[in-house]
Amino acid sequence: MNYLKFFEPHVKGLKKAGAQFKGYCPFHNDEGSEKKGFSLNAEKGLWHCFSCGAEGNVFSFFKQLNSPIPEELQSNSPPEWRGYNYPKYRSPKKEVKREWEPETLLPPNEKWQEKASYLIKLTIAILTRSPKCEEIRHSLMTERGLNGEALNRLGWNPQTIYYSKDSWGLEDSGDLWIPRGIVIPVIQDRCIQRLQIRTHDEGDHILLPGSCSKAPMRLVSGNRCAIVVESDLDALLLWRVAGDLVDVFALRSASNRPDVNSTEILRKAEKVYVSLDSDSAGRENSQWWLSHFPNAKNFPLPPGKGKDPGEAFKKGFNLRGWIREEVYGNTRPNKETSDVSAINASSVGMKYSEEEKRNNL
């Protein structure tokens, strides 16, 4: 039973304070004073004034007030409480947050993977080889900062395609729409986990139905630190400029949590830099990381550098320098040129992991 309502009319300023309630004690005059002396454990109906020492249960409260005991209380409380025989006041235990457990993600069905694999290979070949795609490659390099292997992971779907969902092993009827745009695959744990299309005209990210929506993109090469961002393209960008400094994780959405395999890697990292988008969802979810990963550190972009790494890149911000300084501080001599964000052929040498090579995608 919650006894709050019986106290509320008699205790001024009664408000939740942590797990208990605090207000101005009606038995000594502390109204308006800096500290509220009256504490209430609303679940047990027990109260104590830390200023004057008065205390009791809900019955003795009315007795001491010289007030009639409300009818509802008479029938609903343990009979042994009706006297002064009450347990000593203790503030209720702080609400224990339910322990978070990382999820084991189920990859899309086999038929889906087969179809997706074909689509990925085809669209990667188109983006890499077709002379018509030169302009798209160029804009991915200059606007998103992608080249080398980071660019080679992406595909280009030149025209809208409709498949029957059934042919992709999906249960619901209707068409599977694959819009024209950049194809962004996430391949992990020997499976194609998800596929996103960044539409050419609007720049929307369409998650292909049947995808494992919570699968993060992991770009891991055994660095001692890791960085967590939201979008896949941002992850690829950071991997290109700083893949030798940090392992990179893309959550796809600020509210997604790492799966069991990602959690294992992140727990072992010396530091997990949390760099979610500079918006309310990003800020809110950064808190989750800080309270669930002792090695997490909030690592937003400096003010004025845009809401995500992609924007910062466009503004000419030195993303590599920003990460390197954080990872190494001043402990390593600065031999690098300052403008590593400029596109050139010498992108950091990054390799597909062995696992991804076996997948041959």
Ligand SMILES: [Zn+2]
């Ligand atoms: Zn008091």
